Amino acid sequence: MMRFVLSMLVALLLGPVAALAQDQEPLHITITDGVIEPLPFAIAGFIPETGDAGAMAGQITQVISSDLTGTGLFREIPSSAYIQNIASFDTPVKYSDWQAINAQALVVGSVAMQGGKVVVKFRLFDVFSGQQMGDGQQLAASPASWRRLAHKVADVIYSRITGEGPYFDSRVVFVSESGPKDARQKRLAVMDYDGANVTYLTDASTIVLAPRFSRDGTKVLYTTFETGFPRIKMLDVATASARLLPEVPGTMTFAPRFSPDGTKIVYSLEQNGNTDLWMMDVASGQTQRLTTSPSIETSPSFSPDGSRIVFESDRSGTQQLYIMSVQGGEATRISFGDGRYSTPVWSPRGDMIAFTKQNQGRFHIGVMRTDGSEERLLTSSFLDEGPTWSPNGRVIMFTRETPGAEGQASLYSVDISGRNLKKVPTPGPASDPAWSPLLP
């Protein structure tokens, strides 16, 4: 009885206090879903500050716009809708004019030719907050590198708005194909990530496959059939000179990939019908066998820290993905879904693994966590294979081939969200893309 009376007294005393406190608390709401749509932005034109920079200013503006809109994350507002005329780089921004056309970001820039170099200045504004995003920046380069200059500017804008790492200033090495399917000619080529500036690295005298960039982008490993059997060759991108890696006679080597520090190469070696993973020290040529299974192990790929390797193996009866230490040893299977898994590639961010999946007559490009969880299929077609990651781990490029005798291979890219699937322009049929790291 006494406790009841005390409780009532406490309630009577504290009740008004609690009610008053509740009144003074702010209104609290939780938003758990919003909208996913491209962010509208405006480029108020890169203004030529010298007489000879007019044409280049227009080209740079076009490349920056193309880079940003090509991600699928941004939408450019046409210049015909602009209200304010930005006449010079230092023209004060009238935010209300840009808010009126719903521009959420505004880019203002200028181009000048100074001392034989192109100098680009730019500023990025958050229109609705009414403030500049970060400092204004200026870059300089030779006129021949104006596209890289534009990619650099687009990279800064992209990173400031999205928080992702940059990737526009990068290149892609791939296999350029020509001729019919039964007599196809293949040669290595390299291009900007957006398909511009294609340069061929080898001739069409022999078949080449699966090129892979080194982490610094200066070398390319690939598989060649110039000896009649698959062998690994290393090409210096700057000089276009290549050399065969040492191997045991009577064996076949293929599917090479550099370690993150570039000092080692992991690859597949076939002998007497058995294929295992081996690792070679680039400087000394010393080799180490990593697997001894009677099954086929291939398509190895290093984790970004170089401590583990993901690869495909049919040791369970079907092609599945496994992870093991870089020293070899017991491997852990990570793929357990229906179908067959192949060509795994570790993300540069280290959190995901991209792969090819074949199931019920369809090919898919997918991603999963490094423990095999959260598997997501991003594409589906007659033949999709060979994924490669962009330097920031946000975009995947791969090969898509159409069916039939006249079927052709093309390069496609897709955001890891599964959106923005698009074809990468190439001069002709293309396959086996490998993304370079971000250029210096």
Place this chain on the structure above:
Amino acid sequence: MNRADKIGYGVSGVLHVGAILWIVTGGQWFFPKKSEPVVISQVAVMSEQDFNALMASAPKDAPQPSPEPVAPTAPAAPPETPAPEAPAPETQATPEPKPQDLPDPAPEPDTQPDVAALQLPPAPAEVTEVPPQMLPPVEQPSETVTPEISAKPKPKPAPRVAPTPAPEPPPEAKISEQAQPQETPDETAPADKVVEQPKDAAAPPEATTEIVTEASETVDKQESSAPLSSPRPSGKPKPPAPKPTETAAAATPAAPKTDAPAKPVDTASVNDALAAALGGTGTGGTGNAPVGPPITAGEKDALIVDVKRCWNVGALSSDALRTTVTLSVDMQPDGHPIISSIKLVGSSGGSGAAVNQAFEAGKRAIVRCGSDGFPLPPEKYARWKTIEIDFNPEKMRMK
């Protein structure tokens, strides 16, 4: 009590005391022995026919047991997860291929491709070109124009929906139980008190597209001039002023209602009454701002819907999509956010850069959709004077 009874009581008492002592202390000397654990063995029952068949199939002359009975004890490895063999060390002689024993480890001479067929010379040179040089940041612009976010123009108040008001229905006639003599107007009363003043010619009331409730009208007045706090009115209203004459008072009820002076609406009293009816806390004459009734779930939902339509996470990084941020914003009484008051009050699940990206996205949502004013009940302004919003992209993550 005779002697026999004494003996009987004595014996009985000794025995009872002994029994009690044995019950209390006997357990210390007579612990129950723990039973030996029962060992249970798995046995298989085999029929006589099976036993005979097994004996018949066993090799009788073989000195060592047949491997077949032993085989079941070794479980076969599951086909899906075979234990991989340990990799052979470099010095082990088992593997057939011995790349480390290459007769000539020197790399083979370069096999240069046919230079004539190449189209490459210029391009590699471009790859090795000096990369673009990052120069010092550009100077800040001389001056930027401050944001010119003009307040949303308020529509001209138009209290009527239809341009011509509907005719007032005639007052209901009440039949009095007692007959009353007809009153004659007082001739001495001033005519101007009875006769309606002619009104100036004016345009008809302006129509509006929506019905304005009385509550909103009252609030609009409050927005414009009324103080936010008001003491509770005095408990007892003052008696009405004496009517000038009975004849005039008798004539007044017959006048149309529009001619009578409008009685001012006591908003505070209404709010207090509503709060009391809904269980809220009224001001009670303390001088605090009237909080009004609590924000209803529907009003909260309306605010959520209004904010989330401007929360665009399409351009957020995957790291930012794993970050929940809580933003605080102070509000104006007209439902517009005070942009300079938007601040981050909490975050979870992301790095510093991701938190910043998520904060900017949330801030853009508040600024964009707040430019039109949020749909909040003005009479409850004290309830939403400050709003905290959790932006949790849990449902927007890549799955």
